Amino acid sequence: MTGLYVHIPFCSSRCVYCGFYSTTGLELRDRYVEAVCKEMAMRFSANPISTIYLGGGTPSQLSIEQLKKIFDTAYIYNKVEKEAEITMEMNPDDVTEELAAALQQLPVNRISMGAQTFDDERLRFLRRRHSSSQVHQAVKTLRQAGFKNISIDLMYGFPNQTLAEWQSDIDKALELNVEHISTYCLMYEEGTPLYRLLELGKVTEIDEELERQMYYTLIDRLKAAGYEHYEISNFARPGYRSRHNSSYWKGIPYIGIGAAAHSYDIQTRSWNIDNIHDYIAGIEQGKRIFDAETLDEDTRYNDAVTVALRTCEGLDLTKLTPKQQQYCLRNAQRHLEAGLLKLNQQQLSLTKDGLFVSDLIMSDLMLV
Known part of the structure; x- marks a missing residue:
């Protein structure tokens, strides 16, 4: 879908x-x-x-x-x-x-x-x-x-x-x-x-x-x-x-239509020009003016961390590679010990105390 x-x-x-x-x-x-x-x-x-x-x-x-x-x-x-x-x-x-x-x-x-x-x-x-x-x-x-x-x-x-x-x-x-x-x-x-x-x-x-x-x-x-x-x-x-x-x-693909709209298809992310005059002129000529980036494995991992941890279900570790799982859990350890993260089987999620400092926690789990 x-x-x-x-x-x-x-x-x-x-x-x-x-x-x-x-x-x-x-x-x-x-x-x-x-x-x-x-x-x-x-x-x-x-x-x-x-x-x-x-x-x-x-x-x-x-x-x-x-x-x-x-x-x-x-x-x-x-x-x-x-x-x-x-x-x-x-x-x-x-x-x-x-x-x-x-x-x-x-x-x-x-x-x-x-x-x-x-x-x-x-x-x-x-x-x-x-x-x-x-x-x-x-x-x-x-x-x-x-x-x-x-x-x-x-x-x-x-x-x-x-x-x-x-x-x-x-x-x-x-x-x-x-x-x-x-x-x-x-x-x-x-x-x-x-x-x-x-x-x-x-x-x-x-x-x-x-x-x-x-x-x-x-x-x-x-x-x-x-x-x-x-x-x-x-x-x-x-x-x-x-x-x-x-x-x-959840990382489901979406199509963004209009000036400044973003799109995502799992492999790439793109965004239309954020100028309404240029956007209209381009489309009227049959040309979409946009920038795009190809998402490598590390970027997709970072995306997964930053979006999945926002939800009550959290991050499904089984969807990560073994190497990514090891990295994630290693960096999550101090937050687990501090009560800011919790691990339920293979679901890593924020606790109530972790929600308020979520940006800091996500930053620690991301690949740099």
């Missing part, structure tokens, strides 16, 4: 923290959709498509006609499984009764929304377009339209945020009773407006111990509410894991 990702880079405004490729050039939407459809025709999958994910950017900035064209093309050139998971990202303020009803006429069966926080002052700081009340209304509207699989994104670790304030955000998220919650600590990525604020001393990062308390509070509260902590940053009701994102962590 194969996953299909379509990048929709359009945003009416940029969030202060976002490091993903996006553009506010909304006048390019028609040409971009045409290019995306042409690229799909050029790169159809020989394997059945098990998941489709429209990410961004803000896919809900497209019209229903444009979305229909993308989905029609995906189904024309690929064999999409009958029970495929079809996810579309959207902003809460884009959700109307008309949009929700129209999406029910498309193959979309899963919605992913960026709530981020239920504090309106922090939403303004992030330069989000929506208010906290719009998140509640959006979920209600989507439910009334018949959507039974909704995910929201939550963010913590804001400058000056207290543990009590984070607990309040968790409470409000739980009130929504959505099927899936993805969570992220606020990151200061170079090149973003947020990073510039940090450099200028206008904001300060929270300290590591408070971040740790926020993360553990999140885990405990969501588990107590019946969510499965199946990946470092992701929680799901039973049966509602993100199948598309899980395919990344």
